[in-house]
Structures are given as C-alpha cells and as structure tokens.
Amino acid sequence: MNNNFNYYNMANRNFLRDELYSNENNFDLNGNMNNTNSLNSVLYGPYEGFIKGNLFKNLYQQYKNYQPAIITPRNEQEQTLFNLDQIQFAMHELNLYLDNYPNNQEVLNQFTTLRNSYNKLLTDYENKYDAINVNSMSLNSVPFGWVEQTWPWNRGNM
Amino acid sequence: MWQYQKKLQYPINIRKKDLRMAKYLVTQYGGANGELGAALRYLNQRYTMPDDKGKALLTDIGTEELGHIEMISTMIYQLTKDATIEELEAAGLGTNYAEHRKSLYPTDSNGVPFAVSYFATTGDPLADLYEDMAAEQKARAVYENLIDMTKDPDVIGPLLWLRQREIVHFNRFKELYEYYKSIL
Numbered sequence: 001m002n003n004n005f006n007y008y009n010m011a012n013r014n015f016l017r018d019e020l021y022s023n024e025n026n027f028d029l030n031g032n033m034n035n036t037n038s039l040n041s042v043l044y045g046p047y048e049g050f051i052k053g054n055l056f057k058n059l060y061q062q063y064k065n066y067q068p069a070i071i072t073p074r075n076e077q078e079q080t081l082f083n084l085d086q087i088q089f090a091m092h093e094l095n096l097y098l099d100n101y102p103n104n105q106e107v108l109n110q111f112t113t114l115r116n117s118y119n120k121l122l123t124d125y126e127n128k129y130d131a132i133n134v135n136s137m138s139l140n141s142v143p144f145g146w147v148e149q150t151w152p153w154n155r156g157n158m
Numbered sequence: 159m160w161q162y163q164k165k166l167q168y169p170i171n172i173r174k175k176d177l178r179m180a181k182y183l184v185t186q187y188g189g190a191n192g193e194l195g196a197a198l199r200y201l202n203q204r205y206t207m208p209d210d211k212g213k214a215l216l217t218d219i220g221t222e223e224l225g226h227i228e229m230i231s232t233m234i235y236q237l238t239k240d241a242t243i244e245e246l247e248a249a250g251l252g253t254n255y256a257e258h259r260k261s262l263y264p265t266d267s268n269g270v271p272f273a274v275s276y277f278a279t280t281g282d283p284l285a286d287l288y289e290d291m292a293a294e295q296k297a298r299a300v301y302e303n304l305i306d307m308t309k310d311p312d313v314i315g316p317l318l319w320l321r322q323r324e325i326v327h328f329n330r331f332k333e334l335y336e337y338y339k340s341i342l
C-alpha cells in the first residue's frame with residue numbers, strides 16, 4: 001500500500017499513523033476492544049481505510065481482483081483536501097460504530113484524536129483555499145466565496 | 159436539520175463521456191435499491207426506533223446516503239455533460255432529453271421514475287432493520303453489476319468504494335438488529 005504520511009507532519013501532530021496498525025485481527029463483534037493497542041489491530045489507518053471505503057479490517061470484502069483506486073492529488077490544495085477526506089471518513093466510521101457501542105471508551109478516545117486533527121486541518125484548508133462550511137471564518141469578504149468557489153461536481157479530481 | 163459541506167465524501171473525476179454507463183448508473187440514484195431510496199428510508203424510519211441507538215444509527219447512515227446521492231449525481235453529470243442531442247438519442251436517452259433536457263432525474267435503468275413505495279417502512283423495528291439489511295445487500299449487488307459493465311477506472315473507483323459502504327452499513331444494521339432481537 002502506497003501510504004502518504006505528509007499530512008501528519010503538516011498538522012504537526014503525534015497522530016496514529018497507518019504503519020502502526022498491525023495485521024492481526026482480534027475484533028470482537030460485541031464491541032469489546034478494550035485491551036491496550038487492540039484498536040491498531042482491528043482498524044486500517046485513515047489512508048488505507050479511506051481508499052478502501054472501510055476502516056474495519058474484519059468487514060472489508062474485496063470484489064473479484066479489483067484493488068481500491070489510488071488517488072493522486074495534483075497539487076497542494078488537492079492533497080490538503082485528500083487529508084481532510086481521510087480524517088473525516090475515519091471519524092465517520094467510528095461515529096457509526098459508537099452509535100451501536102456508545103460505551104466504548106477506547107473508540108471514543110480515537111474519535112477525539114481524529115476530531116482534533118480534523119478541526120485543525122479544516123481550519124487550515126478553509127483559510128488557505130475554499131470554504132467547506134458556510135459558517136467558515138474564511139468567508140469574510142466580497143465576492144462571497146461560498147458562491148464563487150468551485151462546486152464539488154465541477155471540481156475535477158478532488 | 160442538515161448543513162451542507164461543500165465537498166464530496168470521496169473524490170470523483172470522470173474524464174470520459176459514457177452515455178451507456180450513465181443510463182445504467184442512474185438506477186443507483188432513483189431505482190428501488192438506489193441511494194435516494196436508502197437515504198429517505200432510513201431518515202423516515204428513525205422516528206419510530208425503540209431507543210436512542212437506533213435513532214442515532216439511522217440518522218447517521220441516512221445522512222451518509224445523502225452524500226452518496228451527491229456522488230452518484232456527480233458521476234451521471236460528468237458522464238453526460240459533454241453529450242450532443244444526437245449522441246443522447248443514439249444512447250437511448252432521447253426521451254430523457256425531451257422531458258428533462260440534461261437535468262438529472264431519479265429513475266431506474268429502465269427509465270421508471272423513483273417511487274415512494276421504495277421506503278418500505280412497517281414501524282416494526284426488527285422488520286425495518288431486516289429490510290435495511292436487504293436493501294444494503296441489493297445495492298451491493300447492483301454496484302457489482304455496474305462494475306462488471308465498465309472498464310473505465312474513473313468509474314470503477316467510486317463504484318468499488320460505494321460498494322464497500324453497503325457492506326459496512328449492512329453490518330452495522332445487523333449488529334443493531336441482533337441487539338434489538340435480544341432485548342425486545
């Protein structure tokens with residue numbers, strides 16, 4: 001897997017990195033993942049999880065011989081948005097898991113770590129490039145960026 | 159309420175016009191197993207779930223499906239945006255152009271418009287969740303059919319990704335189903 005770790009450095013955070021996840025699979029379907037480091041063995045890292053569309057190793061089902069598409073950002077803006085997509089996706093996956101297992105402290109801790117990274121990446125992206133949310137602090141001058149900046153179906157690539 | 163995020167959940171960049179594929183793909187917008195039906199089914203069912211876990215899961219998966227409607231719509235738009243009327247007619251999309259020009263319109267692959275009967279809600283949480291599990295499996299199967307019908311990597315990538323989401327959702331619904339079965 002051709003992982004890209006640049007954004008961890010960019011965000012200057014001691015974040016869980018894809019390579020730290022082992023290949024063991026001891027996932028407990030009752031939602032018990034409370035032994036130390038067990039999350040590392042049941043979850044893909046944000047990059048691999050995102051391109052696969054599935055953060056949970058035990059749930060991933062490959063179709064025939066198809067491999068996930070390798071996404072290649074063409075510039076720094078696309079790379080930053082790609083980083084944001086990965087963290088947001090990992091958060092969303094844990095969100096769905098926590099809906100079923102709301103008392104899992106370890107997953108909540110991981111969710112919190114991801115959220116801290118997400119909030120920083122989002123603010124950086126919106127200040128430097130386009131607003132993702134209409135309540136972004138970056139929308140502070142005319143022409144109103146929400147209207148002017150490219151809409152997602154016309155963005156091309158990202 | 160909902161707040162729009164001006165980004166796709168997963169990037170889509172289809173560079174090659176393909177009207178044949180657009181005609182098939184539209185079923186994942188407006189067909190019986192499509193994303194529009196999924197989103198509205200879950201968001202409609204959530205009010206009568208027996209506890210907060212069910213309300214949360216159906217809200218969050220229903221919301222994700224709204225994002226998948228946007229992904230499928232983006233794919234159809236990009237596959238068709240550069241087509242001429244003659245090309246649309248040759249691909250069997252002339253009737254669509256007559257009614258809707260190049261606007262997106264939720265139908266299945268046969269042109270049958272979206273129907274509210276796809277909501278399939280009974281108010282019985284076990285029956286509804288079983289329906290949702292079946293819906294995810296059917297959508298997964300349709301994504302596989304669609305993947306089998308194209309060679310364009312720009313189309314296959316997002317279809318593989320959406321297929322995987324059906325698998326995750328199926329399992330989350332299954333967990334909730336088994337939990338309700340044990341307590342109800």
